[in-house]
Amino acid sequence: xxxxxxxxxxxxxxxxxxxxxxILSGRSDFISQHAGVELRLAKIAKRTLPAFRDGVxxxxxxxxxxxxxxxxxxxxxIVVELIGGVTDSRNLIGKAIRNGKHVVTANxxxxxxxxxxxxxxxxxxxxxxxxxxxxxxxxxxxxxxxESFAAxxxxxxxxxxxxxxxxxxxxxxxxxxxxxxVLKEAQAKGYAEADPTLDIEGHDxxxxxxxxxxxxxxxxxxxxxxxxxxxxxxxxxxxxYARELGYVIKLLAIGKLNSADRVEIRVHPTLLPTQSLLAxxxxxxxxxxVIGDAVGPTLFYGQGAGEMPTxxxxxxxxxxxxxxxxxxRGARVSHAWQTDAKPDVSLCPIDxxxxxYYVRLVVQDKPGVLAQISSVLGAxxxxxxxxxxxxxxxxxxTASLVIVTHIATEKNMQFAMKEIDALNVVTGESQLIxxxxxxxx
Amino acid sequence: xxxxxxxxxxxxxxxxxxxxxxILSGRSDFISQHAGVELRLAKIAKRTLPAFRDGVxxxxxxxxxxxxxxxxxxxxxIVVELIGGVTDSRNLIGKAIRNGKHVVTANxxxxxxxxxxxxxxxxxxxxxxxxxxxxxxxxxxxxxxxESFAAxxxxxxxxxxxxxxxxxxxxxxxxxxxxxxVLKEAQAKGYAEADPTLDIEGHDxxxxxxxxxxxxxxxxxxxxxxxxxxxxxxxxxxxxYARELGYVIKLLAIGKLNSADRVEIRVHPTLLPTQSLLAxxxxxxxxxxVIGDAVGPTLFYGQGAGEMPTxxxxxxxxxxxxxxxxxxRGARVSHAWQTDAKPDVSLCPIDxxxxxYYVRLVVQDKPGVLAQISSVLGAxxxxxxxxxxxxxxxxxxTASLVIVTHIATEKNMQFAMKEIDALNVVTGESQLIxxxxxxxx
Numbered sequence: 001x002x003x004x005x006x007x008x009x010x011x012x013x014x015x016x017x018x019x020x021x022x023i024l025s026g027r028s029d030f031i032s033q034h035a036g037v038e039l040r041l042a043k044i045a046k047r048t049l050p051a052f053r054d055g056v057x058x059x060x061x062x063x064x065x066x067x068x069x070x071x072x073x074x075x076x077x078i079v080v081e082l083i084g085g086v087t088d089s090r091n092l093i094g095k096a097i098r099n100g101k102h103v104v105t106a107n108x109x110x111x112x113x114x115x116x117x118x119x120x121x122x123x124x125x126x127x128x129x130x131x132x133x134x135x136x137x138x139x140x141x142x143x144x145x146x147e148s149f150a151a152x153x154x155x156x157x158x159x160x161x162x163x164x165x166x167x168x169x170x171x172x173x174x175x176x177x178x179x180x181x182v183l184k185e186a187q188a189k190g191y192a193e194a195d196p197t198l199d200i201e202g203h204d205x206x207x208x209x210x211x212x213x214x215x216x217x218x219x220x221x222x223x224x225x226x227x228x229x230x231x232x233x234x235x236x237x238x239x240x241y242a243r244e245l246g247y248v249i250k251l252l253a254i255g256k257l258n259s260a261d262r263v264e265i266r267v268h269p270t271l272l273p274t275q276s277l278l279a280x281x282x283x284x285x286x287x288x289x290v291i292g293d294a295v296g297p298t299l300f301y302g303q304g305a306g307e308m309p310t311x312x313x314x315x316x317x318x319x320x321x322x323x324x325x326x327x328x329r330g331a332r333v334s335h336a337w338q339t340d341a342k343p344d345v346s347l348c349p350i351d352x353x354x355x356x357y358y359v360r361l362v363v364q365d366k367p368g369v370l371a372q373i374s375s376v377l378g379a380x381x382x383x384x385x386x387x388x389x390x391x392x393x394x395x396x397x398t399a400s401l402v403i404v405t406h407i408a409t410e411k412n413m414q415f416a417m418k419e420i421d422a423l424n425v426v427t428g429e430s431q432l433i434x435x436x437x438x439x440x441x
Numbered sequence: 442x443x444x445x446x447x448x449x450x451x452x453x454x455x456x457x458x459x460x461x462x463x464i465l466s467g468r469s470d471f472i473s474q475h476a477g478v479e480l481r482l483a484k485i486a487k488r489t490l491p492a493f494r495d496g497v498x499x500x501x502x503x504x505x506x507x508x509x510x511x512x513x514x515x516x517x518x519i520v521v522e523l524i525g526g527v528t529d530s531r532n533l534i535g536k537a538i539r540n541g542k543h544v545v546t547a548n549x550x551x552x553x554x555x556x557x558x559x560x561x562x563x564x565x566x567x568x569x570x571x572x573x574x575x576x577x578x579x580x581x582x583x584x585x586x587x588e589s590f591a592a593x594x595x596x597x598x599x600x601x602x603x604x605x606x607x608x609x610x611x612x613x614x615x616x617x618x619x620x621x622x623v624l625k626e627a628q629a630k631g632y633a634e635a636d637p638t639l640d641i642e643g644h645d646x647x648x649x650x651x652x653x654x655x656x657x658x659x660x661x662x663x664x665x666x667x668x669x670x671x672x673x674x675x676x677x678x679x680x681x682y683a684r685e686l687g688y689v690i691k692l693l694a695i696g697k698l699n700s701a702d703r704v705e706i707r708v709h710p711t712l713l714p715t716q717s718l719l720a721x722x723x724x725x726x727x728x729x730x731v732i733g734d735a736v737g738p739t740l741f742y743g744q745g746a747g748e749m750p751t752x753x754x755x756x757x758x759x760x761x762x763x764x765x766x767x768x769x770r771g772a773r774v775s776h777a778w779q780t781d782a783k784p785d786v787s788l789c790p791i792d793x794x795x796x797x798y799y800v801r802l803v804v805q806d807k808p809g810v811l812a813q814i815s816s817v818l819g820a821x822x823x824x825x826x827x828x829x830x831x832x833x834x835x836x837x838x839t840a841s842l843v844i845v846t847h848i849a850t851e852k853n854m855q856f857a858m859k860e861i862d863a864l865n866v867v868t869g870e871s872q873l874i875x876x877x878x879x880x881x882x
Contacts, residue, residue: 031592143581150757151464277721
């Protein structure tokens with residue numbers, strides 16, 4: 001029933017590539033028996049060749065430094081791109097597709113930037129371009145949005161989709177430690193890169209969110225239209241105030257269809273109710289909460305990175321492509337990007353977003369301060385839900401004032417913050433963190 | 442690109458059928474645009490015809506009392522079976538398949554009993570037999586096990602897959618109320634059937650578990666080989682002792698590959714660590730935790746029943762079948778049942794299961810009781826991890842003795858319990874509940 005020996009070629013043989021080659025070299029019988037597809041690892045292209053990889057049994061002649069031995073090789077049916085970056089990967093994937101090969105990639109940056117072009121090319125050439133491993137590796141969220149929830153209007157999705165940030169914030173919640181200290185620990189443990197900018201500034205989460213919202217809303221937003229904030233300014237003080245107020249701080253990637261049929265796409269630190277399932281996703285784990293109008297609230301939890309979880313997703317994509325080759329499933333993959341139809345929703349600018357806010361101010365410890373600040377908020381039609389003002393404990397005559405607002409628009413809040421920061425009584429840097437209550441299940 | 446007007450016929454028009462007809466009649470443009478499949482609701486067969494259904498726009502001539510107008514109708518491409526039961530449904534699905542129609546069903550009882558026969562028939566006739574809605578409706582666990590985790594050996598799966606039981610146990614945890622009281626409340630709210638036996642005795646969960654373990658392990662266990670216990674004997678006392686020990690009681694459906702490559706398949710009340718994600722799945726929600734050897738631990742959460750969540754899963758299956766018809770995806774669906782290959786694992790009898798136990802005994806309140814009981818446990822090589830013996834508060838000279846054991850085999854535990862129950866000092870009915878610590882994420 002299955003095409004024998006569907007040949008797979010890898011571009012790149014780093015962490016994920018090693019995991020993929022372990023599965024393909026060690027488990028082809030299992031996959032053939034359970035999924036009905038016979039896969040053969042035929043070629044691995046890598047810039048500089050390592051002598052061997054632990055736990056991988058590679059056939060002679062399998063390794064090469066020349067990627068064209070993969071993408072131009074007539075024997076190869078499926079090309080797996082794991083080299084990252086957006087230039088070489090784009091060219092090689094383009095070439096592979098034009099050569100009629102099905103492609104699997106884990107490259108979120110490439111798809112966020114050139115997805116539309118590549119999916120169209122795949123469609124024209126009747127091949128699959130699968131990308132489950134690009135977002136939250138161990139969680140099959142791409143397939144779920146694309147297939148399982150196809151009958152739903154997605155009302156909102158909330159993702160913890162950057163393991164580095166979640167590890168750092170979880171550690172900050174567990175111990176009385178500051179961001180810089182935990183970041184160093186995360187780097188030592190391999191949970192954070194030597195240059196962690198992409199992760200901690202929220203850009204990695206933003207690239208993944210763009211893929212999710214493209215699937216959920218058919219919306220191809222340019223990446224510079226997103227509102228993206230990282231976690232570098234979150235202090236231990238914020239963590240503790242949040243806890244006192246019944247919240248946990250997480251870096252959330254949010255896609256939300258609001259009442260005006262506009263889609264909010266944003267990444268920022270967020271206060272979540274302590275009791276919510278998302279708030280309890282700790283360590284380097286990922287989770288995505290999707291609320292569909294038919295299916296209701298759902299949540300998916302798993303590892304977002306790492307050799308084997310990501311390889312598991314890549315091989316599932318290879319198997320799907322293998323089924324397309326053996327006629328068991330077709331090649332069209334990603335209607336969201338392929339359609340030229342105008343989506344029935346538009347992007348909501350961050351200024352128009354409505355939410356509740358946590359505001360932490362450093363103020364002079366003297367009478368009348370709260371009155372001044374609340375009158376600024378009132379003038380911008382922002383009402384206060386609760387206030388924490390602790391007795392002074394710092395030596396410099398300042399105090400912390402924490403305010404939780406009712407729902408306000410971002411534009412009003414930003415105007416108010418500008419005025420508040422200009423007050424003489426406000427002496428230090430202010431903190432503003434958005435609150436999401438909706439995910440309280 | 443898509444075949445126009447793929448025609449769908451429904452067998453049954455109850456709660457789920459109404460939801461499906463709402464989506465098909467009200468959202469065909471949306472589905473065509475987002476999934477590339479044009480679906481048309483062509484026929485609905487129902488034993489007695491209602492005049493209309495709120496929110497559903499049914500074309501003239503769509504309703505019939507004759508199911509053969511669906512299964513023998515040459516115009517119909519996809520038959521959706523929602524009548525339940527195992528006799529008529531089996532005959533009608535068989536007829537539809539032989540007529541070359543793709544079939545979607547939510548009928549877990551039918552598949553648990555006749556799945557092998559029906560999947561083979563579907564395979565011979567090259568049509569799909571999709572069944573996502575059969576298990577944990579809102580959670581795409583069938584597709585995940587079959588496709589997304591195809592590269593994994595599933596180490597274990599733990600499911601809260603009966604909403605009625607989860608609602609009852611959650612209520613018992615929230616208030617100081619007994620099983621019978623909550624059951625009545627659940628019946629009044631529509632969370633439990635007038636005859637709740639199938640749910641509260643664990644049989645509904647067992648049928649669903651059989652589908653999950655067939656997919657995960659390729660094992661078609663006869664339903665009477667499973668160990669199935671319901672929740673009717675769980676008392677408020679057990680709930681409170683469990684909480685004191687750091688556990689929550691849930692009805693769990695468990696499939697687990699043990700170290701001897703044997704699969705444990707069992708449904709029973711289970712003590713779960715309070716901090717675990719599964720322990721925090723409340724109300725009528727479902728959740729399934731799957732641990733794969735590559736992907737690691739994962740968890741899926743959503744509504745398990747109800748009109749629209751279940752309809753969402755049914756329509757996703759219809760769309761998949763529609764893609765098979767338009768050549769965009771093939772028809773083979775369920776390798777696990779279709780293969781004649783012997784699975785590489787076998788069923789583990791309950792006697793050989795190893796786990797920790799919670800034991801609650803009603804004993805005479807006098808010296809030497811604990812010594813007698815612990816010596817019986819010791820004789821069966823069961824060691825005690827902790828004990829709670831409260832001062833007597835009952836008026837009848839008895840006390841409660843709660844023991845948590847270290848890991849023991851079921852066979853030893855059952856022998857020990859027989860001896861303990863025969864002791865003169867044990868005066869009331871004993872309680873034995875298994876503990877699972879592994880899902881503590």
